[in-house]
Amino acid sequence: MSERSCPDCAVRMERTNVTAEGIGDLYIETERDSGILDRLGVEYQTPLSASLCPECELTRLYADFSE
Template identity: 60%
Template sequence: MSDHYCPHCDVAMEETTVTAEGVGDLYVKTKREKGVLKRLGIGDNTSLDAFLCPECGLTQFYADLST
């Protein structure tokens, strides 16, 4: 069951996939202020999870910023 609910329809949103015509996965740019990942240049992008409302079609993106 989804933890994401449509703010318009108040129904559970379904996980979906969003693509950009074969360009690849969508990412959000994040900043690493310090640590080994910053020195190695790793972790500047965070992938996005997409959720779609089955009623109205609203699509929302979520980034896991806990890492």
């Protein structure tokens, strides 16, 4: 995962975990019908990672695209 900066505070965000009881990893699910997500290279299930701002506590989810 690349380094992320908070859009509100401009400080480095820290990697964190987001969990839901009884659920494993978080993913986005996409359809593979030549839409925008297909052109971006998003798989059927793409894992998500979370970043947290230590200043304002903003938490953002990012799709982990393979490079």
